[in-house]
Amino acid sequence: MSRFKAVIFDFGGVFTTSPVEQFALFEKKHDLPKKFLGEVIKHNHHTNAWAQYERAEIDRAAFNTQFAVETEAAGHRVPGDTLLALLSLELKPAMIEAHREIISHGFKTGCITNNLPDMDSGSMVADPEEGEQAADILRRFDEVIESSKVGVRKPEPRIYELMCEALAVAPNEAIFLDDLGINLKPAREMGMATIKVPFGDVSPAIDELFELLALKQITS
Numbered sequence: 001m002s003r004f005k006a007v008i009f010d011f012g013g014v015f016t017t018s019p020v021e022q023f024a025l026f027e028k029k030h031d032l033p034k035k036f037l038g039e040v041i042k043h044n045h046h047t048n049a050w051a052q053y054e055r056a057e058i059d060r061a062a063f064n065t066q067f068a069v070e071t072e073a074a075g076h077r078v079p080g081d082t083l084l085a086l087l088s089l090e091l092k093p094a095m096i097e098a099h100r101e102i103i104s105h106g107f108k109t110g111c112i113t114n115n116l117p118d119m120d121s122g123s124m125v126a127d128p129e130e131g132e133q134a135a136d137i138l139r140r141f142d143e144v145i146e147s148s149k150v151g152v153r154k155p156e157p158r159i160y161e162l163m164c165e166a167l168a169v170a171p172n173e174a175i176f177l178d179d180l181g182i183n184l185k186p187a188r189e190m191g192m193a194t195i196k197v198p199f200g201d202v203s204p205a206i207d208e209l210f211e212l213l214a215l216k217q218i219t220s
Helices: 019-029 036-042 049-054 060-073 080-084 093-104 128-140 157-167 181-190 203-212
Strands: 006-009 108-113 143-146 174-178 193-196
Touching: 006 157, 019 036, 036 060, 049 060, 060 080, 093 108, 093 128, 093 203, 108 157, 143 157, 157 174, 157 181, 174 181, 174 203, 181 193, 193 203
Parallel strands: 006 108, 006 174, 108 143, 174 193
Antiparallel strands: none
């Protein structure tokens, strides 16, 4: 029997392909250094244009300009609107099915997503039909916390605290899944079990999750 009461998920990169995969294709096409966009996003990651936009502290026009300035300072000018056009994702059916299974066994589920004021998680899905499916997935969670609505974003510790409060669980009673290690660290330091979801095949993360929950693994 598992000691856990809740599973908390990221959305983009967990239920969908990762934006990082799109960034890599763009960088290759335009002869940019590998991980260039990600490094700009991570530089001064609490105060840069991306962080401010995810907390809805600036609008899209300001983000477009500020991100261009930041990328130019790093060596290659990329306007913010160009970056936003890369946020075109596809759903991961295996994770969707795993989420259904977890709910059926009575575990609480939550979603912590860093999103944008004018582009929520569902609208980042490329196919309109999948966009409707994404909206349905989000409705199945007991609680969804969006950075652009609460003014706090991962990896700021407060957003994890808000989720635990909303689900009425202690951190050590929760498991958190994210595709970025930087977002897992604060959750782990609070006492949550954490799982890094790999790009591409999410089966290893699902197997690890089911093992922690003492459920039969559905991806083996």
